[in-house]
Amino acid sequence: MAKLTHVDARGRAQMVDVGEKPTTRREAVAAGEVRMTADTLRLVAAGRIPKGDVLAVARLAGIMAAKRTADLIPLCHPLSIASVQIDFEPREPEGVLAIESRVKADGKTGVEMEALTAVSAAALAVYDMCKAADRAMTISNIRLMKKTGGKSGSYTRHEPSR
Numbered sequence: 186m187a188k189l190t191h192v193d194a195r196g197r198a199q200m201v202d203v204g205e206k207p208t209t210r211r212e213a214v215a216a217g218e219v220r221m222t223a224d225t226l227r228l229v230a231a232g233r234i235p236k237g238d239v240l241a242v243a244r245l246a247g248i249m250a251a252k253r254t255a256d257l258i259p260l261c262h263p264l265s266i267a268s269v270q271i272d273f274e275p276r277e278p279e280g281v282l283a284i285e286s287r288v289k290a291d292g293k294t295g296v297e298m299e300a301l302t303a304v305s306a307a308a309l310a311v312y313d314m315c316k317a318a319d320r321a322m323t324i325s326n327i328r329l330m331k332k333t334g335g336k337s338g339s340y341t342r343h344e345p346s347r
Contacts (some may be wrong), residue, residue, distance in 0.1 A: 191260050200260050203293040211334035212289045215300035217327035219282045219311045225319040226282060229311070230275045236314045240273050243284070243310040247271040250306030251288050251299040261298050266290045269299070271307055284308055285330070297332050 190201045221229075229239045236242075248269045255263040267289045274283040286303035288296040308324040315322060333339045 198260060200262070201294075203262060206293040206336070208291055208293055209334045210289070210291055211294070211296045212287065212332065213295060213297040213300035213329065214285065214287050214331040215297070215304045215328065216283065216285045216330050217304040217308050218284065218325050219308050219322055220325065221280055221282065221315060221319045221322045223277055223280045225315055225322070226275055226277055226280055228318060229282060229315065230277070234314055234318065236317070239311055239314040242314055243273070243307040244271045246310035247284075247286055247303040247307035251286065251296075251303040254299045254302045257302060258298055262292075262294050264290050264292050264294070264296065264299065266296070266299060269303055271303060282311060284311075295332055295335050295337075297329050301327060301329060 191198060193199045228234050232238055248271060250257070251269040252266060255261045268287075270287040272285045274285070276283060284304050284307050286300045286307070288300040288303060290296050290299075304327050308327070312322050312324060328342065329340070331339075331341045
């Protein structure tokens, strides 16, 4: 097992010192899903949820969350983010709204947590906007899809085709 960098020799939580690391281009892609009834998904896609434009609100929630990740996750470093992109794919037959975030930065540490936080917040915003129509929605399968940059190199999740 690899050495854990977020704990010191005595097992106490610590923020990793990245001061000596080189600045490189970092990118991470994360994904997640909100499962809902097909009727609710049709309302979302048509922009007919009474609270307003679900996808616009969720996109902004995801962008804002990525920028505030260090305020939410105790050992994350504050980063100067270059860009955050949030995309949605309604999959009507399954009743799934797929969410993907892509975060980029030039820095000394990666943006995986920012991408994962963006997807999580976007999914929560979808739930908030749609809960009057469908309280049985579930948020699931939030995962890192890809990351590039830094000492550890690249990672790409390999998932079976749908």
